[in-house]
Each structure stands twice: as C-alpha cells, then as structure tokens.
Amino acid sequence: MIIKANNPTLKSWIDVDVNSDFPIQNLPFGVYSDTHTKHHACSAIGSYAIDLYELANHGFLSNLNIPTEVFNNAYLNDFIELGKETTRALRDRLSDLLDSNNKELQDNKAVFNKIFKPQSGINLLLPVKVGDYTDFYSSIDHATNIGTMIRDPKNALMPNWKYIPVGYHGRASSITVSGTPLHRPKGQMKPADAEVPTFGPCKLLDFELETAYIIGKSTKLGESVSTEKADDYIFGMVLFNDWSARDIQTWEYVPLGPFLSKNFASTISPWIVTLDALEPYRTRGYEQEPKVFPYLEYTGDKNVDIKLEVAIQPENSTETVICNSNYKYMYWTMEQQLAHHTVNGCNVNVGDMMGSGTISGPQPHEYGSMMELSWKGTKPLTLNDGSERKFINDNDTVIMRGYCQNDKVRIGFGECKAKVLPAN
Amino acid sequence: MIIKANNPTLKSWIDVDVNSDFPIQNLPFGVYSDTHTKHHACSAIGSYAIDLYELANHGFLSNLNIPTEVFNNAYLNDFIELGKETTRALRDRLSDLLDSNNKELQDNKAVFNKIFKPQSGINLLLPVKVGDYTDFYSSIDHATNIGTMIRDPKNALMPNWKYIPVGYHGRASSITVSGTPLHRPKGQMKPADAEVPTFGPCKLLDFELETAYIIGKSTKLGESVSTEKADDYIFGMVLFNDWSARDIQTWEYVPLGPFLSKNFASTISPWIVTLDALEPYRTRGYEQEPKVFPYLEYTGDKNVDIKLEVAIQPENSTETVICNSNYKYMYWTMEQQLAHHTVNGCNVNVGDMMGSGTISGPQPHEYGSMMELSWKGTKPLTLNDGSERKFINDNDTVIMRGYCQNDKVRIGFGECKAKVLPAN
Numbered sequence: 001m002i003i004k005a006n007n008p009t010l011k012s013w014i015d016v017d018v019n020s021d022f023p024i025q026n027l028p029f030g031v032y033s034d035t036h037t038k039h040h041a042c043s044a045i046g047s048y049a050i051d052l053y054e055l056a057n058h059g060f061l062s063n064l065n066i067p068t069e070v071f072n073n074a075y076l077n078d079f080i081e082l083g084k085e086t087t088r089a090l091r092d093r094l095s096d097l098l099d100s101n102n103k104e105l106q107d108n109k110a111v112f113n114k115i116f117k118p119q120s121g122i123n124l125l126l127p128v129k130v131g132d133y134t135d136f137y138s139s140i141d142h143a144t145n146i147g148t149m150i151r152d153p154k155n156a157l158m159p160n161w162k163y164i165p166v167g168y169h170g171r172a173s174s175i176t177v178s179g180t181p182l183h184r185p186k187g188q189m190k191p192a193d194a195e196v197p198t199f200g201p202c203k204l205l206d207f208e209l210e211t212a213y214i215i216g217k218s219t220k221l222g223e224s225v226s227t228e229k230a231d232d233y234i235f236g237m238v239l240f241n242d243w244s245a246r247d248i249q250t251w252e253y254v255p256l257g258p259f260l261s262k263n264f265a266s267t268i269s270p271w272i273v274t275l276d277a278l279e280p281y282r283t284r285g286y287e288q289e290p291k292v293f294p295y296l297e298y299t300g301d302k303n304v305d306i307k308l309e310v311a312i313q314p315e316n317s318t319e320t321v322i323c324n325s326n327y328k329y330m331y332w333t334m335e336q337q338l339a340h341h342t343v344n345g346c347n348v349n350v351g352d353m354m355g356s357g358t359i360s361g362p363q364p365h366e367y368g369s370m371m372e373l374s375w376k377g378t379k380p381l382t383l384n385d386g387s388e389r390k391f392i393n394d395n396d397t398v399i400m401r402g403y404c405q406n407d408k409v410r411i412g413f414g415e416c417k418a419k420v421l422p423a424n
Numbered sequence: 425m426i427i428k429a430n431n432p433t434l435k436s437w438i439d440v441d442v443n444s445d446f447p448i449q450n451l452p453f454g455v456y457s458d459t460h461t462k463h464h465a466c467s468a469i470g471s472y473a474i475d476l477y478e479l480a481n482h483g484f485l486s487n488l489n490i491p492t493e494v495f496n497n498a499y500l501n502d503f504i505e506l507g508k509e510t511t512r513a514l515r516d517r518l519s520d521l522l523d524s525n526n527k528e529l530q531d532n533k534a535v536f537n538k539i540f541k542p543q544s545g546i547n548l549l550l551p552v553k554v555g556d557y558t559d560f561y562s563s564i565d566h567a568t569n570i571g572t573m574i575r576d577p578k579n580a581l582m583p584n585w586k587y588i589p590v591g592y593h594g595r596a597s598s599i600t601v602s603g604t605p606l607h608r609p610k611g612q613m614k615p616a617d618a619e620v621p622t623f624g625p626c627k628l629l630d631f632e633l634e635t636a637y638i639i640g641k642s643t644k645l646g647e648s649v650s651t652e653k654a655d656d657y658i659f660g661m662v663l664f665n666d667w668s669a670r671d672i673q674t675w676e677y678v679p680l681g682p683f684l685s686k687n688f689a690s691t692i693s694p695w696i697v698t699l700d701a702l703e704p705y706r707t708r709g710y711e712q713e714p715k716v717f718p719y720l721e722y723t724g725d726k727n728v729d730i731k732l733e734v735a736i737q738p739e740n741s742t743e744t745v746i747c748n749s750n751y752k753y754m755y756w757t758m759e760q761q762l763a764h765h766t767v768n769g770c771n772v773n774v775g776d777m778m779g780s781g782t783i784s785g786p787q788p789h790e791y792g793s794m795m796e797l798s799w800k801g802t803k804p805l806t807l808n809d810g811s812e813r814k815f816i817n818d819n820d821t822v823i824m825r826g827y828c829q830n831d832k833v834r835i836g837f838g839e840c841k842a843k844v845l846p847a848n
Contacts, residue, residue: 344610346684346687
C-alpha cells in the first residue's frame with residue numbers, strides 16, 4: 001500500500017529543523033490545552049502543534065466528512081473510532097495543506113496564529129482514554145537478563161516464553177502523560193535476607209523503556225484478530241515508561257503477577273505516531289525458533305526500526321543518556337501480540353493500550369531498565385555530574401526519546417518524561 | 425449509623441415473597457431495557473423492577489436534587505458519582521414510597537404500570553461501565569487448597585499471603601452481565617507429561633465463586649484510602665463468576681500471572697446491592713496472625729455474612745447445587761483490599777470493580793471452584809441427572825446465588841448465571 005503522506009520528497013512551507021521529530025512525513029495526533037483552549041485535537045509540524053478543531057472550523061477539512069466536534073473532545077477516542085480510512089484521509093489532507101507547493105493555508109496569513117501553536121506554549125494532554133491496558137514481555141534480551149539475574153542463567157527463559165507472547169493486565173487509571181510528576185510509591189518489601197517484610201517508600205525505583213500501541217478498531221467478545229489483519233486494529237504508537245518498584249515487585253508478584261509495584265504511575269508520550277507513518281521503517285522480525293503456532297505465524301517485515309534512548313536528569317543538573325536501544329530487537333511483533341490477546345475471544349476497544357514490555361538490546365548499553373543497566377545494583381552507573389545511580393533517586397527526571405531514520409527522512413515521538421518526587 | 429431504609433419492621437404494599445431477594449430492606453440498583461426502553465436505571469421490589477427514570481419523571485423524586493437524566497444512561501456511573509449522601513437519600517425515598525403506610529404511590533394506580541415492570545419481562549443490563557477491574561485472592565481456604573494441590577501441602581500459602589491481600593489486574597472489557605453466554609476459549613496448554621504445548625479448545629474450564637465490589641467515589645493519583653474511610657468509597661456488591669481455563673492458566677501464568685485463561689469472559693449479577701443494605705449482616709473478620717501492618721489494621725465487624733451457592737444445570741436438565749460457601753470466610757476484608765490497593769497512591773474511579781477471589785470455606789462442599797470441588801479432577805461430582813463433572817462441559821449453565829438472612833430479614837443478589845457454548 002502506498003501511503004501518500006509518507007512521500008519522502010515532500011517539503012513543508014513550515015520550517016522544520018533537520019533533527020525535528022515532526023517533519024511533514026510524521027503528522028502524529030495528540031490533544032492539547034492552553035489558556036484559551038480546554039482540549040482540542042492536534043497534529044504536529046516542526047515546532048508547532050496544529051489545532052485540528054480550528055483547522056476544521058476554518059473550512060480546511062470540509063471534504064473529509066469528519067464531525068468537527070470530534071476535535072473538541074478531551075480524548076482522541078471518537079476521532080480514532082471513525083476508522084483508518086478517515087484518519088488516513090485526514091493525515092493526507094494535512095500533508096497537502098503543509099506541502100510547500102500548496103498555497104491554500106500557506107497564503108492565508110490571517111488564520112496562521114489560530115491554527116499553529118508553538119509547542120512550547122501549550123500543554124499536551126493524555127491523548128486517549130485508555131479502557132484496558134495490557135503489558136507484554138516480548139524482548140528476548142530483557143527476559144533473558146531478568147531470568148539470569150533472578151533465577152538461573154542456564155534456564156533464563158521460562159519454558160513458555162518462546163511459545164507465548166507473555167502478557168498481563170495493567171492498571172489503566174494511573175497512566176499519565178509526559179510531564180506529570182509521580183511520587184515514589186510506598187509499599188511492602190522483603191529483602192532476601194530478612195525474616196519478615198517491612199513497609200515504607202520503595203528503595204529500588206526503576207523505569208522500563210517501552211513502547212505501546214493504541215487500538216484503533218474494536219472487536220466483539222468472541223472475535224479473534226489474525227496476524228494478517230492486526231495492523232487494521234492498530235492506530236499508532238507512543239513511548240511508554242512502565243515505572244516499576246523492584247523491591248515491592250519481588251515481594252508481591254508470586255503467584256499472580258505485578259500489582260502495586262507498577263500501578264502507582266505509568267507515563268506515555270503525548271503524540272500518537274500512526275502506524276502509517278511508521279510503515280517505511282518496518283524491518284525484519286526476530287527469527288523464531290521453535291516454530292510458532294499457526295495463529296502466531298505472519299509474513300512480511302513486522303518489526304519496526306525505532307531508535308530509543310533513556311536519559312536521567314538529576315535536579316539542577318544536565319541529563320546523561322544511559323541507554324540506547326531499538327524496538328527492532330523485539331522477539332514478538334505487535335501483530336503477534338494482538339493475535340494472541342484475542343485468540344481466546346477477548347475483545348479489544350478503541351483506545352486500549354498494549355505495552356511492549358521493556359525493550360532491551362543485546363549489548364549492555366542497550367538494556368532498557370536500571371535493573372539490567374546496573375545489574376541488580378551491582379554495577380552503578382556514573383552520570384555526567386559525577387553522581388552514581390543503581391536505581392532512580394528522588395527528584396530525578398527520566399526522559400525517553402525515540403525516532404526512526406532512513407536515508408531520506410527522520411520521524412520521532414517527542415519526549416516521554418517524568419520527575420520522581422519523594423514519597424508522600 | 426442508622427440507615428433508615430434498613431428498618432426490619434418495614435413492610436411494603438407490594439407483595440414480596442418470603443424467599444424473595446428483594447424485600448423493601450434491599451432496594452438494589454441496576455439498569456434495564458425492554459421493548460420500549462433503551463436503558464433506564466432501576467431498583468427492585470419483590471418480582472418487580474422499579475423504573476427510576478419514570479419515577480423521577482412522574483415527580484416522585486423531586487426533593488432529591490438528582491438530575492433525571494442520570495436515570496436514562498446506559499450505566500449507573502453518573503448516578504453513583506453523585507455521592508453516597510444522594511444515593512442513600514434515594515434509597516430512603518424508595519423505602520418511603522414502598523412502605524405500606526405511605527399512600528403517595530400506592531394509591532396512584534394510573535402510573536403503576538409505567539413504573540413497576542415485572543422482572544420476567546425485562547432485560548437487566550451490565551449495571552456499570554467498569555474502568556479498571558482488580559481481582560484479589562483473599563480466601564484462605566481457597567489459597568490453601570490451590571497451594572496444596574499445585575505446590576506443597578506443608579507450604580501451601582506463599583510467604584506473602586498473610587502480609588498482603590494479594591491481587592492482580594484483570595480485563596474490564598470482557599465483563600458481561602448474567603445471562604450472557606460465553607464460548608469455551610481456545611488457547612495453548614501443556615499437560616505436565618507433554619514435551620511441547622498444544623493449541624485448541626480448553627479442556628479444564630472452571631468457574632470461580634466470587635463477589636465483587638463497585639467503587640463509589642474516585643480518588644486522585646497519589647491519594648490513599650484508609651481502612652477506616654474505605655466504606656465511603658464502596659458503593660455496593662455483586663456476585664461474580666471469574667471464569668477460568670485451568671489448563672491455559674497453568675501454561676501461561678508464570679511469571680506475570682493469569683491472562684488469556686481469564687479474560688475471555690467474566691460474569692456479574694445485574695443488581696448492585698448497596699453496602700448500606702448489607703450493613704445489618706456485617707460479622708467479625710478472620711483472626712489475622714501475624715499481625716498486619718498498620719495501614720491494614722481495622723476495627724469493627726467488617727466481614728459480611730453472605731450465603732453463597734453454585735449450581736450446574738446441564739442442557740435440558742435440572743440444576744444441581746454443588747457448592748455452598750459464605751463470604752464471611754474471607755481472610756482479607758474489602759476495606760483492607762482497598763487500603764492496600766491505594767497505599768502506593770494508585771487511583772480508583774467510580775465504577776471500578778474489585779473481585780474477592782474465589783470464596784471457599786473450610787469444608788469440601790464449601791469449595792468455590794471445580795478445581796477444588798473435584799480436587800484437580802480426581803474426585804468427579806455426580807449431578808442429579810447422574811452425569812459426572814470434573815470441570816464444566818459445553819452447554820452447562822453455571823448459576824450463582826447469594827443472600828443474607830438474619831432472624832428478621834432476608835436480602836439477596838439475584839442470580840449470576842451464564843451458559844457455556846462450544847468453542848468458536
């Protein structure tokens with residue numbers, strides 16, 4: 001399929017820095033507020049957000065048959081619900097309007113300030129109302145590292161790991177947008193050498209470098225989505241920090257999985273980069289051995305080459321990049337995850353979010369969590385300001401970034417960042 | 425606190441059978457539809473549902489300051505959101521209107537058919553939109569039975585079990601209302617003696633006898649709810665069948681917990697019995713040893729004496745009651761569960777649902793799942809029609825019932841039932 005808006009030769013009449021995440025080939029979707037606006041849907045070009053409600057109100061989207069009110073909602077769910085044909089048509093139309101060869105909007109100086117808002121002057125909001133949130137565990141390097149550390153290096157992967165895209169349900173209510181600070185959680189912990197557990201602020205606070213995809217089409221209970229059709233049900237992707245309290249997790253997670261160690265806060269980036277925009281960066285998937293069950297088989301290049309990084313910024317200091325990873329390292333693809341999630345008839349709804357699980361690469365600097373980077377705290381990292389980190393300290397800000405780049409175009413996700421405040 | 429509507433001496437001018445779940449002291453809340461009505465909020469008296477939208481439209485609720493439109497929604501969330509003072513005032517008002525000494529409604533024959541609908545002629549709908557659903561694991565007899573069967577009888581309970589009300593997140597989208605059939609799920613299984621997993625319809629389909637409570641007041645991220653205040657945040661309770669595919673569960677659940685083995689369907693009863701109505705049946709909680717952490721301590725009688733039963737009805741046959749249990753057997757109370765859930769700052773929202781976990785009692789006929797009743801399939805149950813069950817067969821209907829009874833009043837939950845159809 002040719003996606004018109006992805007044309008690498010397009011240039012916008014809006015200046016876009018060569019390192020911007022938001023060239024004309026990206027056109028992600030979000031929701032913003034500012035002093036005049038409670039919540040409008042928006043897209044992005046260079047350093048601007050594009051107010052889609054104003055764009056529609058000024059008649060620039062009149063041929064698309066989109067009710068203007070969907071751009072005036074707190075969340076994108078109703079917009080996404082219109083279906084991929086419509087959201088794709090909007091992205092194509094945005095691409096036309098921003099194209100340097102198109103004068104419609106370019107020459108209409110009077111409306112520029114109403115439609116284009118410097119991103120530095122707005123608040124980007126949580127883009128979707130997440131109904132259900134599922135987190136997978138699909139990076140083989142991450143699962144191997146964790147298994148090696150907490151179990152047995154010789155049997156690091158659980159017997160089910162190469163048969164099942166292992167996943168579990170997470171808490172939707174505590175998903176927040178980039179920029180929202182969080183408090184260090186309190187909870188029960190039991191150090192391995194202690195007789196009984198203790199209660200207090202968690203000591204081993206960690207990030208998990210993840211991406212998540214947003215469901216773009218609902219299914220009914222009883223229906224399954226095949227790997228072949230899965231992309232029709234995936235609207236786009238965000239960066240995702242699945243904050244984790246390792247000491248709470250260790251004590252609580254047997255036998256039913258992580259709970260309070262995860263549900264105190266999760267942070268996502270505000271821009272949903274469409275699956276369409278990511279299409280040029282698709283790459284070959286992991287070689288899967290043993291062969292997977294037929295419902296998990298797929299054809300084509302279904303991984304995505306997304307360069308990922310994590311930085312820690314201590315209070316009143318500069319940031320240090322501590323991890324460079326890549327989404328292409330995933331063993332299980334999004335399409336396999338969705339096929340697995342629905343093979344039993346479980347229904348999915350527009351706005352549901354599916355996390356990748358921590359994305360680690362094979363090299364130590366590619367590990368996607370402090371647990372792995374500091375190897376359970378045995379190898380502290382040294383930051384640029386000389387301070388050391390085994391896990392995340394109070395008042396540290398953790399920043400995740402991601403982008404795709406080929407020889408023609410670079411598109412990115414913006415930042416997923418949040419500051420850790422002391423326990424309440 | 426004296427709750428006026430609980431007065432055991434009240435009698436309604438509507439005939440209520442002595443074994444009805446819905447005497448004037450219950451007055452639960454639900455949502456119904458019929459050929460004329462898309463969705464109206466309702467309460468229940470005897471064999472009737474009371475249409476609250478019609479009641480309001482006819483001026484009977486005019487002093488309560490409730491916007492009539494909250495009774496015309498698909499779900500009760502907006503009604504519950506009004507707060508306990510308001511929902512309690514409505515229950516009190518219903519109690520007045522139904523009291524045999526009150527003539528307002530009793531003598532108004534013209535409106536009777538508009539307001540009172542025989543329950544046999546309506547569809548009861550899912551009463552709330554569940555945002556997040558959490559399931560606990562709080563019955564000590566159940567946890568001990570499972571631990572004995574799958575691990576070690578001498579260390580049946582995990583080390584964390586008596587310190588933590590163990591819980592995990594479940595899938596909200598696949599929660600359905602009583603009467604909704606489900607398909608046997610397909611998935612991966614690996615029998616203990618097999619080298620590799622297989623894929624197909626699950627063979628060990630089970631119910632789990634649970635109750636669930638519905639959150640009635642939201643918190644903000646970062647806030648915690650104390651055991652003392654917890655009841656202010658609990659609107660009421662329903663019966664809950666947490667359908668489980670044991671063979672899928674065994675293969676998938678390590679290390680992150682149950683996933684596809686649970687999220688194919690969960691069934692709740694349609695009437696939310698308010699925590700207020702359950703107040704007279706509060707009873708002493710389990711003696712907890714070791715002593716719990718201060719945030720889990722509580723005072724007063726916080727268990728509830730709810731008699732529970734489960735029946736299996738094979739196709740074209742009569743039902744057999746296979747289990748009699750009681751909610752009073754719970755080790756951890758609802759108040760402790762909620763205090764634990766929020767101690768890390770996790771926020772809860774109106775409509776969230778918290779499952780109890782399987783409720784087993786100490787005696788074999790009190791076990792709340794087939795896994796326990798048939799002891800992993802080693803002791804088949806014989807039904808009234810002579811057929812045997814180790815787990816649930818295709819076309820079986822599983823029916824759960826629950827009621828509270830003291831020497832004066834009996835109130836109940838209605839039925840939580842669903843039929844298992846063959847795999848798709």
